Amino acid sequence: xxxxxxxxxxxxxxxxxxxxxxxxxxxxxxxxxxxxxxxxxxxxxxxxxxxxxxxxxxxxxxxxxxxxxxxxxxxxxxxxxxxxxxxxxxxxxxxxxxxxxxxxxxxxxxxxxxxxxxxxxxxxxxxxxxxxxxxxxxxxxxxxxxxxxxxxxxxxxxxxxxxxxxxxxxxxxxxxxxxxxxxxxxxxxxxxxxxxxxxxxxxxxxxxxxxxxxxxxxxxxxxxxxxxxxxxxxxxxxxxxxxxxxxxxxxxxxxxxxxxxxxxxxxxxxxxxxxxxxxxxxxxxxxxxxxxxxxxxxxxxxxxxxxxxxxxxxxxxxxxxxxxxxxxxxxxxxxxxxxxxxxxxxxxxxxxxxxxxxxxxxxxxxxxxxxxxxxxxxxxxxxxxxxxxxxxxxxxxxxxxxxxxxxxxxxxxxxxxxxxxxxxxxxxxx
Numbered sequence: 001x002x003x004x005x006x007x008x009x010x011x012x013x014x015x016x017x018x019x020x021x022x023x024x025x026x027x028x029x030x031x032x033x034x035x036x037x038x039x040x041x042x043x044x045x046x047x048x049x050x051x052x053x054x055x056x057x058x059x060x061x062x063x064x065x066x067x068x069x070x071x072x073x074x075x076x077x078x079x080x081x082x083x084x085x086x087x088x089x090x091x092x093x094x095x096x097x098x099x100x101x102x103x104x105x106x107x108x109x110x111x112x113x114x115x116x117x118x119x120x121x122x123x124x125x126x127x128x129x130x131x132x133x134x135x136x137x138x139x140x141x142x143x144x145x146x147x148x149x150x151x152x153x154x155x156x157x158x159x160x161x162x163x164x165x166x167x168x169x170x171x172x173x174x175x176x177x178x179x180x181x182x183x184x185x186x187x188x189x190x191x192x193x194x195x196x197x198x199x200x201x202x203x204x205x206x207x208x209x210x211x212x213x214x215x216x217x218x219x220x221x222x223x224x225x226x227x228x229x230x231x232x233x234x235x236x237x238x239x240x241x242x243x244x245x246x247x248x249x250x251x252x253x254x255x256x257x258x259x260x261x262x263x264x265x266x267x268x269x270x271x272x273x274x275x276x277x278x279x280x281x282x283x284x285x286x287x288x289x290x291x292x293x294x295x296x297x298x299x300x301x302x303x304x305x306x307x308x309x310x311x312x313x314x315x316x317x318x319x320x321x322x323x324x325x326x327x328x329x330x331x332x333x334x335x336x337x338x339x340x341x342x343x344x345x346x347x348x349x350x351x352x353x354x355x356x357x358x359x360x361x362x363x364x365x366x367x368x369x370x371x372x373x374x375x376x377x378x379x380x381x382x383x384x385x386x387x388x389x390x391x392x393x394x395x396x397x398x399x400x401x402x403x404x405x406x407x408x409x410x411x412x413x414x415x416x417x418x419x420x421x422x423x424x425x426x427x428x429x430x
Contacts, residue, residue: 015146019153020256026160027252028313030173036245036317038170040236041113042120043248045174047232048103049121052096054221056124058088059214062346064131068138073209078135079200084207086131093125100124112170120174129185132192141191148187156180216352223358227365227388231381234369239377247378249314250321250328253306257299257332276347285344285407287414292336303329320378327382334389341393341404353401361392 031039064085068078104117136145159176236244276284307329311322345354365388372380397405 015150018150022153022157024252024256026157026164029164030160031245031249031252031318032315033164033167034170034173036243036249037241038245040241040243040245040248042116042170042174043252044232044236044241044244045100045104045113045116045120047229048117049096049100049124051222051225051229052099052124053225054218055099056089056093056096056127057130057221058092058211059217059221060085060089060210061130061134062343063210063214063217065134065138066346068134073206076203076206077200078138080203080206081200082131082135083200084203085134085210086128087202088207088210089128089131090125093128096124097121115171116174119171120178122178123181126178126181126185129181129188132185132188136188136191144191145188148191149184152180152183152187155183213349216355217346220354220358223355223362224392227358227362227392228385230362230365230388231369231373231385234366234373234384235378235381238374243320243378246318246320247324247381249318250310250324250378253310253325254303254328254331256306257303258335276344278348281344281348282403282407283414285340285404286411287417288340288344289337289408289411290414290418292340293411296333296336299332300329303332324378324382327379330386331389334386334393337393337408338389341397344404344407356400357392357396360396361388364388364391 030042034042064081067073068081071078100117100121101114104114108114133145133148136142156176156179159179160173163172163176231247232244235247307322307325310325311319314321342354365384368384368387369381372383374380376383394405394408397408
């Protein structure tokens with residue numbers, strides 16, 4: 001199992017590294033070319049769309065891979081699961097797209113912001129193709145997942161570069177960004193087709209079962225994402241588009257770190273779904289948290305390097321963003337803890353708790369944001385965000401979900417286990 005996880009993680013890390021490298025370069029060029037105001041509008045639309053991301057995904061990102069891996073429902077094949085989940089996600093994505101357009105039009109009318117939303121938020125229904133990625137993940141086809149995403153990212157970034165070369169309006173950048181999702185879904189589908197998978201049948205009963213299990217995740221996801229993005233809306237409200245652009249540029253740097261926890265969860269979920277139960281959940285929880293802490297500490301030098309390099313890369317027009325970067329160093333740790341925690345919550349079929357903890361976190365973020373942002377600007381936004389993340393990942397668990405807190409604070413008990421694995425691997429090589 002450990003070798004498969006390492007191999008799968010290697011493919012995903014190579015893919016992520018490649019995509020982050022080219023996206024980082026183009027992202028810097030986009031930020032410098034369009035300036036903080038337009039860059040802020042672009043990321044404001046992204047934040048708005050991401051709020052409805054859980055509605056688009058219908059909370060199926062963890063449930064469907066688990067069902068595909070376990071195959072514990074009589075008369076239901078992986079092809080049926082795939083077809084049913086795809087149709088549900090297409091409906092959810094379309095609904096989310098319409099809501100984003102309605103919200104943006106209500107706020108700004110038929111403006112440039114609305115045009116960006118029309119083009120960029122199209123990724124929401126297109127992401128129904130992630131169902132094909134679920135299937136490839138469960139079948140341990142991580143190399144195909146990595147290749148598909150890397151190729152799509154390369155082609156999309158070529159389009160972005162052409163937009164900048166010809167100095168086209170920012171709407172063309174939004175189109176190029178959306179094209180990456182379309183190409184990725186297409187490549188996933190082609191990978192499945194080559195294996196000759198049958199198309200499957202839409203199963204209404206299974207669709208109802210999925211929604212019955214996932215609506216709590218959808219509700220929690222809306223709260224979680226809004227909590228993670230609420231500072232964008234508060235910054236725009238109190239400080240304006242220039243400050244949204246500054247804050248967006250700072251957060252973009254830490255996306256390089258945040259993806260590591262996404263990879264960890266993507267690889268572990270199908271593996272743990274078939275072996276975790278009520279008796280061993282704490283054991284695997286401690287081991288996974290210890291891996292998460294180890295990864296975070298190993299990435300600290302990378303984060304420090306990013307903070308140092310940022311002013312030279314983005315230029316003087318993003319001086320405010322450079323000043324707030326050191327205060328964001330804890331954000332990836334909260335992201336890591338939250339991702340692992342949510343994975344085990346799903347494995348335990350505890351779909352109510354994320355909504356409760358997210359609601360507490362959102363309330364803290366809004367109250368802190370209204371108090372701190374008008375007075376302290378972007379530093380207030382960071383403080384409110386960190387307080388919300390602390391509430392989400394630590395404080396609510398101490399009150400309502402103590403077994404997870406125990407797993408976090410006792411994860412270091414598992415060090416002898418990993419130490420023996422490392423020593424055994426060294427002895428075999430010798």
